[in-house]
Amino acid sequence: MNVTTQEIPPEVLALLALPDVDTLTPDQARGAVCAWCPTRLLAETAVDLGEHTDPEAGRWWPRACGPCVGRRAHHALYAHVALCEPCVDDVARCEIGRTLSRLVRRYRR
Numbered sequence: 001m002n003v004t005t006q007e008i009p010p011e012v013l014a015l016l017a018l019p020d021v022d023t024l025t026p027d028q029a030r031g032a033v034c035a036w037c038p039t040r041l042l043a044e045t046a047v048d049l050g051e052h053t054d055p056e057a058g059r060w061w062p063r064a065c066g067p068c069v070g071r072r073a074h075h076a077l078y079a080h081v082a083l084c085e086p087c088v089d090d091v092a093r094c095e096i097g098r099t100l101s102r103l104v105r106r107y108r109r
């Protein structure tokens with residue numbers, strides 16, 4: 001198993017809006033292909049999206065390409081900041097805001 005440097009916390013993953021496992025191809029469900037686009041992933045470029053459990057499909061480990069994560073994090077950050085009081089003052093004071101902006105900085109092109 002490859003080890004990722006940064007884990008994305010579940011509350012942030014929820015904001016990135018992962019697709020339902022039953023809408024994914026088997027390659028996407030096992031993390032060989034980006035969960036959001038047809039990009040085939042390499043260990044060094046894949047972003048780990050954690051372990052998920054589905055009542056029917058069982059456990060699955062989606063991964064994504066950097067550009068998809070950056071784009072999703074960017075959208076999620078905008079949506080979050082509009083609703084989050086601490087973020088209105090300063091994103092750095094909010095764990096979710098901080099994690100999302102870190103993802104945007106890291107992956108957005």
Ligand SMILES: [Zn+2]
Nearest residue numbers: 034037065068
């Ligand atoms: Zn992608």
Ligand SMILES: [Zn+2]
Nearest residue numbers: 084087094097
């Ligand atoms: Zn916030």
